[in-house]
Amino acid sequence: MAITTSKEFASQLAGEAVKRGASAAEVIIKQRREFSVGVRLGEVETLQESTDRGLGLRVLLDGKQASVSGSDFSKEALDDLMMEAIELVKATSPDDSAGLPEPEEFATVIEDLDLYDEEIEGLSAQEKISLALRCEDAARDVSPLIVNFEGGGFDTSSGSFILANSLGFAGEYRGTSCSIASVPVASENGRMQRDYWFDVRRKLNELDKPEDVGRIAAERTLRKLNARPVETQSVPVVFESRLAGSLIGYIFQAASGESIFRKASFLYGQLGERIANERVTIADDGRIRRGLGSRPFDAEGLPTRKTIVVHKGIFENYLLDTYTGRKLGMKSTGNASRGLVGAPGVDSGNFYLEPGEHSPQDIIASVKRGFLVTESLGFGINIVTGTYSQSAAGMWIENGELAFPVQGVTIAGNLREMLNAIEMIGNDLEFRGSVVAPTILIGKMTISA
């Protein structure tokens, strides 16, 4: 009953939608197999396995667009879905910017970016369980103060992405990922703290050793014990890599065509202007081999590429898909992304702050009195105005050394001022995710108790 899924099948379906009255159509098929083991206190707590696939169809008619999705690949279900799409599209409004890319823009060569790992596919359940348990054991072995675990585990995922449209593009790629994590709980003087550490990679042999992940998770948790607030003051603030990455994520949002065309970004109208000091170069690269954010073509079939967003402090490029590009009178940067249903949106490839030359230890050592942020809580960031306000936890720095843990403070500032105040950038850039940054030092920020 089910039809084999292939890019030929997707092309044929897009063609069929045009025969039924659409002026253009685009089909995506996502397939995924996932395995997840959760462990806690030396035992397997959960085992999960799944395979699923889904299909999305976007149709265009006289500048209008609509989309549908489903997971039933029977002919009847697909027919129904197509009829629904044709009905829906008649009700939307014409939009000059909507539509498929120009035919000459499509990727012609689908390069192998080394995103797939046979070894992950070949792992047995027992091996996966063992990796997860080794990670937890290593965390427990660090200290008797590690008294509990919220969880931890090892996950794998393997999937394929097919895209085809009625203008003749058809492409397919597959990829894998594996991840390992531990969430220990430490307790002392009746107060508990938790933290976590993890790694995620395309390839098993690039994943950090379970023992290292567990040990770091435990060390991070232990150093939070007996945390206290500090008085309100303005001091240098070091964002460790994990936090610097989330900060850089806000720059991505602000530089995304979706925020820009709506003029809903503090970076609107700033192209060509200095928005950070000359130390800061931020790029998006969708083609890094084995990168978690890498893909040979984007969700509209355009080749992915490297785009310098901020070059030595100058804002040089927005990140765009076809729609936001047309809205701004520009070309897509190959950053289209989409779920099964809905029009494409803008997403990052591998978005990162270029590393500097200082080790994280040197950066901390350079601070006489300041704050190392290791965690934040809350949603106090406004992309429209650039205001930044987060509840934070971390370590107090005295004379270049970590002195005591801090909790219950708010750090506040303005993203633009923060970009200008980056005084040191670490050499510790790691692609443990698709939006990443090395450790950074911001000259001065307000910390309130």
Next chain:
Amino acid sequence: MQQDAIRFFFERFNLTYSDIDNLLGAALLRGGDYADLYFEYRLSSSVGMEEQIVKSATKSVSQGVGVRVITGEKTGYAYTDEIAFEAIKRAAETASYIGNSLEGTQSYAVNATPNIHNLYDVETPVAALELATKIELIKRGDEAARKFDRRIREVQSGLADEIKYVMIASSDGRLTGDVQPLSRYSISCIADDDGNLQVGRSGGGGRIGIEFYEDEQSPEAFGHEAARQAIIQLEAIDTPAGTMEVVLGPGWPGVLLHEAVGHGLEADFNRKETSAFSGLIGQQVASELCTVVDDGTLPTRRGSLNIDDEGEPTNRTMLIENGILRGFINDRLNAGLLKNQRTGNGRRQSYKHMPMPRMTNTFMLAGQDTKEDIIRSVKYGLYAVQFGGGQVDITSGEFAFSASEAYLIEDGKVTAPVKGATLRGSGPESLKRVTAVGNDLELDQGVGVCGKDGQSVPVGVGLPTIKIEGMTVGGTKA
């Protein structure tokens, strides 16, 4: 509702009672305490407009079956997106691997179990509206927001709806089902006063019929509210940071209760003893003015359910009574292990996810004071009436919230609007500092989404006006 759902799955996918019994048998083939099958068929659609044109219209069908096997504290889970005997059997065999014995050839027989509640028996769900009628609704909101003030520049409005059929078969012999309508209207706008940009948001919904959007919860009301919030923010001054008295307005500010207290009372964290509330049952965790419940049985509310996603009827569960911690939010697994009563809070995002203890509608009961008296009693403080979002670390109890609409209170009067206020504190500590509870309990308008472990579910929150002493306000200025 229950019969409709069971008939839907049996007829559409050619299933029989004996198929269900056999599938449960397959799940428990290698032993285990319990197994269940969660069938889901969800039809969702949305329309959205922006720049005064209808830019999007979508429809999706999502269907599948999740199979779960529990043995002690261990859970095996597998799902398939094909609702057909052979595919479900494969998933059942995969889930069965968690079992560790070689025998398990017991037979199972399920019987349809009627639902106690009938909380959303709507005549015409929003999903049944003609597309043109839905478009009319989002246009009306857009126009109302634009008319509110000439400085409103960008408006996005949207209407989403779904009908979800669920059927749950469990090895303890129950077969339950439900048909769950859900709709949400949302609108956001940007006010632009010469480069000073501010955002406002509003919306509402629930498990409602089409009449909902014609009463006071009209698109015009949502449009006005979104525009009003954005315009007020244009005048807002920086928030002074510091420790002060905070008055929370009624309704949506209950999100603070949800984050600061609710998550910490979920039974999984308490079984694992990783919550700041672990082991505190029977103890004072809040001021005696505070009584907090989780109630999944309120008609037509967004967080309400006739049955939870494990087939258990929902309840009104006393969490905190006059300041004393009384109970937790339980699902089957954790209630069993903790020897607690099930509370009908086992929920999941979809058939792709395992159920967990989750909140439904969580709110504080009304007290004695009037809002006016509460505000009048504050010499200098913050009055927060709308929040963006918040987060909690349930182990340390630390939480953080961003207010999207807040004002200073000076000498008992509400004065200037402030921007960028964040409220911070510790869950177990902050409710002890509640010094006044208003008589004006309100529930939110029906837009809440709660995230936990990567799973999102619709929830409701509610609060009367309350006053909290010594709350930490983080501002944009020190």
